[in-house]
Amino acid sequence: MSSEILPTESGVPRAYRSQLRAQQAVDTRRRIVEASARLFATQGYQATTLTAIAREAGVSAETVKSAASKAELLIAAFEVTFSGSEAAESLAETEIGGGVLDLPDEGFLDAVLERITVANSRGHAVWTVLLGAAASDPVVDAALQGILAHRAADLRMLVAELTARGYMTPAADPDATAAALSFLISPEGYQQLVAQSGWSTERYVTWLHRAVRSELIR
Template sequence: MSGKAPTRSYVSTLRTEQAATTRRRILEAAAACFTENGYSGTSLADIAARAGVSPETVKNNGPKRELLLGAFEQAFAGTEGPAPVVDSDPAQEILAITDADAFLTATAAFVAAANARTSVLWIEFLAAANADALVAAALDDLLARRRADYRGVVEQLIERGIASGSQDRDAAAATLSFLWSPESHQQLVLQGGWAMERYEVWLADAAQSQLAA
């Protein structure tokens, strides 16, 4: 009997990995469908076709509102779930940067790239929240987590001498969340025609000018 346990363990691990891979593919497909067709204009069948899986598989990973939240989290931070963005590998690499200006530049570039992946999806999230109380609740939770993430960024900017330590941390985090929101990418890049390089520089300059020490 002891010889069969590793086989069962291997099969279980393989199934878990396969399920995670399928889940990730479904969320990628959901993000693409919501972006292209809107939340209300996307069906589970559309997501299934885009992901190359059965509608039943998508249904088992749903409902649609949970796919919307998961798709946004994965597109923005690279992984689904409530973990702080700072726990991600790219964020940890940025935290290891010791030069203050280089840290701000890298952080702004990270946010710019994340906003580029999610700014249209974010608009769909807001629209869905207006029509669905459960999506609205998920949005409130996501916004609370975003404020906490930006509170952490503010603390780093203060520690590195970029931001003033005398200001209210929560107010500074709210300011940064506003400046670095997906809406800024929507307006400046998608609508205003800015190049991403210009947008990245603007994010860094706006944070520095508003929170300057």
């Protein structure tokens, strides 16, 4: 049976109008999340209101309230600023990590660390806010535990990939290496070295490459 697109009284096909509304909804949510990220990063969690987010996003307060709660917007704000994608199960499924496993062995680690640096530079401020909010908001805390669990799984996968590609010896303890990498490449490290200590991005990248390679060849 053919899939007929029926016209409306105005002459615009229903399927087209439905697709348009869906895309508008996606665009609106993106604006809300990006506005939330800007305000959370500059004003913190407590001081940021849904009304302020609506004003920053250029939408009504009701639109923001129907999109998500304040806690949910903080979580989405971190996910989008850090990885470019919401609610992904793995970093490899996000904008920042997409296609990384298809890269050749030569230069693979450099590419991974370059992407991590970009993600940390974009997401470290909102990550700091999220950590603080988790101490008093159970919804944020539950999401934080999920994010940390996904990070641990991603790093175990990365360690296995690095071993398979010859960057580290199979005899190394993969769990210990994953834990060490989690510390080295964390947004907290970027926050402390670049945002707080005033390191340049170039100095941070040089340090990160040296620290990670040193850990892998132990």
